[in-house]
Amino acid sequence: MIQKTPAEIVLIKKACEITRDTLVYAKSLVKPGISTFDIDKSLEKFIIDSGGSPACLGYEGYPAATCISVNDVVVHGIPSKDIVLKEGDIVSIDIVVAYKGYHGDATRTYPVGEISEEKAKLIRVTKECFFKGIENTRIGDRIGKISHAVQTHAESNGFSVVRELCGHGIGRKMHEAPSVLNFGKETDGPVIVENAVLAIEPMINAGKKEIWMLNDGWGIITRDGRPSAHYENTVLFTKNGPEVLTLEKDDEHQPR
Numbered sequence: 001m002i003q004k005t006p007a008e009i010v011l012i013k014k015a016c017e018i019t020r021d022t023l024v025y026a027k028s029l030v031k032p033g034i035s036t037f038d039i040d041k042s043l044e045k046f047i048i049d050s051g052g053s054p055a056c057l058g059y060e061g062y063p064a065a066t067c068i069s070v071n072d073v074v075v076h077g078i079p080s081k082d083i084v085l086k087e088g089d090i091v092s093i094d095i096v097v098a099y100k101g102y103h104g105d106a107t108r109t110y111p112v113g114e115i116s117e118e119k120a121k122l123i124r125v126t127k128e129c130f131f132k133g134i135e136n137t138r139i140g141d142r143i144g145k146i147s148h149a150v151q152t153h154a155e156s157n158g159f160s161v162v163r164e165l166c167g168h169g170i171g172r173k174m175h176e177a178p179s180v181l182n183f184g185k186e187t188d189g190p191v192i193v194e195n196a197v198l199a200i201e202p203m204i205n206a207g208k209k210e211i212w213m214l215n216d217g218w219g220i221i222t223r224d225g226r227p228s229a230h231y232e233n234t235v236l237f238t239k240n241g242p243e244v245l246t247l248e249k250d251d252e253h254q255p256r
């Protein structure tokens with residue numbers, strides 16, 4: 001596990017600040033009738049105007065600035081003019097910002113207009129899974145403490161956890177060691193060290209856990225066609241506990 005220096009943490013926090021602000025802007029764009037392509041282009045401009053760069057663009061050939069995944073698309077949905085949001089959809093927007101060589105990463109799943117009770121519960125529980133994962137996790141604990149808490153909360157609410165995708169370390173690279181699974185035992189994984197920075201991201205399905213990859217080589221969908229939600233933040237682990245670097249200023253979990 002990579003322990004970040006104070007100078008690195010300053011740059012990571014700035015990348016995360018831009019990421020957070022971009023998510024706030026993204027939420028304002030989500031409405032029936034807008035294409036995921038138009039959302040992506042607006043977010044790309046916002047990131048650049050904020051002094052960052054969209055780290056997803058060109059990453060291993062990825063063609064867009066953000067990943068935008070609708071309904072049964074779990075992650076890595078490619079924005080398209082042909083994908084137009086409609087009332088009742090849910091949409092996950094995954095944003096990674098690079099700033100002076102360091103990264104911030106966060107995702108939210110948003111409702112499009114009025115949504116079903118099941119979809120609303122799925123979004124709520126997925127967010128709760130993230131906070132359950134970090135609320136009692138401290139330096140010296142194993143990463144499995146996060147993983148086990150996420151799985152327990154998701155499954156106790158009747159949902160399932162995607163197995164093939166996971167969170168990760170983050171810093172100079174978008175994806176660094178270690179992997180942060182969303183399932184497993186509390187005793188699994190490496191020990192969390194001071195000044196570790198992790199992107200923790202529950203990906204929760206309303207139905208079964210099994211997934212498929214789309215023919216575009218990027219999008220991942222649920223096999224049963226049921227909706228999926230995604231909630232992610234970049235988290236710094238300090239002596240005083242976890243600090244969520246990409247949390248919106250008005251979020252109820254923001255320290256007062």
